[in-house]
Structure formats: structure tokens, C-alpha cells
Amino acid sequence: MDDIRKxxxxxxxxxxxxxxxxxxxxxxxxxxxxxxxxxxPYSTKHEMKHLGGTLFQMQEKFRELLILACAKMVDxxxxxxxSLLSKNLTLMSGESKNASFHREVDRLRHFANVIKHNxxxxxxxxxxxxxxxxxxxxxxDDTHLQSLDQKYGNELRDNLLVSIFHSHRFCMTLxxxxxxxxNESLYSEPDNIPEYMLNTFVRSLPGHPxx
Numbered sequence: 001m002d003d004i005r006k007x008x009x010x011x012x013x014x015x016x017x018x019x020x021x022x023x024x025x026x027x028x029x030x031x032x033x034x035x036x037x038x039x040x041p042y043s044t045k046h047e048m049k050h051l052g053g054t055l056f057q058m059q060e061k062f063r064e065l066l067i068l069a070c071a072k073m074v075d076x077x078x079x080x081x082x083s084l085l086s087k088n089l090t091l092m093s094g095e096s097k098n099a100s101f102h103r104e105v106d107r108l109r110h111f112a113n114v115i116k117h118n119x120x121x122x123x124x125x126x127x128x129x130x131x132x133x134x135x136x137x138x139x140x141d142d143t144h145l146q147s148l149d150q151k152y153g154n155e156l157r158d159n160l161l162v163s164i165f166h167s168h169r170f171c172m173t174l175x176x177x178x179x180x181x182x183n184e185s186l187y188s189e190p191d192n193i194p195e196y197m198l199n200t201f202v203r204s205l206p207g208h209p210x211x
Contacts (some may be wrong), residue, residue, distance in 0.1 A: 001076040005084070009180045012080050014136055016175070019073045020168040023066065024161060025200040030062055031157040058154055060146045064115050066160045070167040071112035081178060099174040100187060101166040107137050108163060113144060122146040158194040165193045 034055055042048045056102035078096070089095060091106055114122055122143045124134040133139040139148065149157055154164035173186050190196035203210055 008084050009096065009175075012077070012084065012170070013175060013180060015080070016077055016168065016171045018030040018074065019069075019076075020164060023069055023073070023164045024197050025205065026069075027066065027157055027160045027164070028198065028202045031059075031153070034059060035153065053190060056152065059152050063156065063160065064120065064145070066163065067108060068112050068115060069158040070105075070163050071109045073167050074109060074171060081175065081180075085178065095178060096170075096174060098177060100169045100172075103165075104166040105131070105170045108167065110137075112146060159195040165197055 005080045033182055037051070037055055040051060042051055065200055073089070078091065081087075087093075088094075091102075091109060104206060110129035110133050114120060114127065114133070118127045118130060122130045122139055122141065122145065124131040124141050130141075134141045149159065169186060172183075175181065178184055198210075202208065
């Protein structure tokens with residue numbers, strides 16, 4: 001392998017690591033901000049409802065943004081890797097199907113398509129991704145994405161970190177299987193994924209309050 005190709009491969013790996021770290025930091029910092037905002041003072045019941053409603057909607061929109069961001073990381077990896085290897089890599093390619101957490105990533109990308117093209121509503125009569133989510137993944141038809149997993153606060157944070165982990169491991173094991181590098185530890189799953197993500201990608205930041 002020539003030096004330029006090695007550099008391109010290393011850049012692909014670095015891009016996945018960088019995207020993973022940024023998304024994990026975004027989750028941690030956003031959910032910390034939400035937690036602090038719940039402590040804001042209010043004078044009336046109306047103000048309490050206004051603040052609470054805003055924070056609920058903020059978390060729901062943030063969840064959608066993270067799904068889209070994870071899907072983009074996967075698509076970017078497939079496109080960049082395919083270009084380097086002169087292959088047409090898709091999520092349905094044999095190489096992709098052998099990567100870790102393929103099923104979880106496939107489901108997430110269909111959710112991303114529903115967010116982008118179907119106003120976040122799963123309706124099997126109006127889109128291929130909705131049809132797959134209902135038929136292959138057992139997601140209830142005619143359902144708004146927000147109602148599928150109504151988690152907030154730390155539970156939402158942990159769920160988002162798990163989605164980032166799945167996307168990260170899919171990309172890294174895909175690259176590993178294609179010969180970009182070797183790392184057998186990628187195929188083992190940590191006992192506590194959210195803690196692993198926080199310790200690996202977030203708490204190492206200078207000044208983090210829980211280093």
C-alpha cells in the first residue's frame with residue numbers, strides 16, 4: 001500500500017473517531033444544559049408549564065438531530081470508503097452486513113429517512129423506510145417517532161449515547177474488515193455503553209466537571 005493511500009485510510013478512521021467524539025460531547029453538554037434549565041425560577045403555573053413544555057420539545061428535537069447526525073456519519077463512512085476502494089458500498093452490501101450492529105444502524109437510518117421525508121411519522125403507505133420499519137422491525141404503523149421512546153433527562157442521554165456507539169462500532173468494524181487496520185477489541189461490547197462513551201470521548205476533555 002502506498003503512503004498516500006495509507007494516509008487516506010488513516011483520515012477515514014480519524015473522521016469516524018472525530019464525529020463520534022463531537023456527537024458524544026454534544027449529548028453530554030446539551031443534556032447538562034437542559035438539567036440546569038429545569039432549575040430556572042418561575043413565578044406562575046403558566047410560566048412553569050411554558051418552561052417545562054419548551055424543555056420537553058427541546059429534547060425531542062435534539063433526539064431527531066442526533067439520529068440524523070448518526071446516519072450522516074454512517075453514510076459518510078460508506079461513501080468515503082467506497083471511493084477509496086473503488087467500490088459501491090451501501091448499507092446492504094455484504095461488507096456492511098458483516099459489520100457490528102448492522103441491524104441497529106439500518107433501523108436508525110430508516111428513522112432518519114422518516115424524519116427527513118415523512119415529518120417524523122411512520123406511515124407504511126407513504127414511504128419505503130416506514131414500510132421497512134413496520135414490516136421488518138415491528139414498529140407500530142401510523143406512529144409519530146416521538147411517541148416510540150419517550151425518554152427524557154439521563155435516560156434520553158443514555159439512549160443517544162448508545163445510538164452513537166452503535167454507529168461508531170459499525171463504521172470502525174467495517175473499516176477493520178476492509179483492511180484499514182486491525183483491532184479485535186472492537187468486537188467486544190462494554191458492560192455499560194453510556195459510561196464507556198462518556199469516559200472515552202467526553203470526560204477526557206480539559207475542565208470537564210467529572211474527569
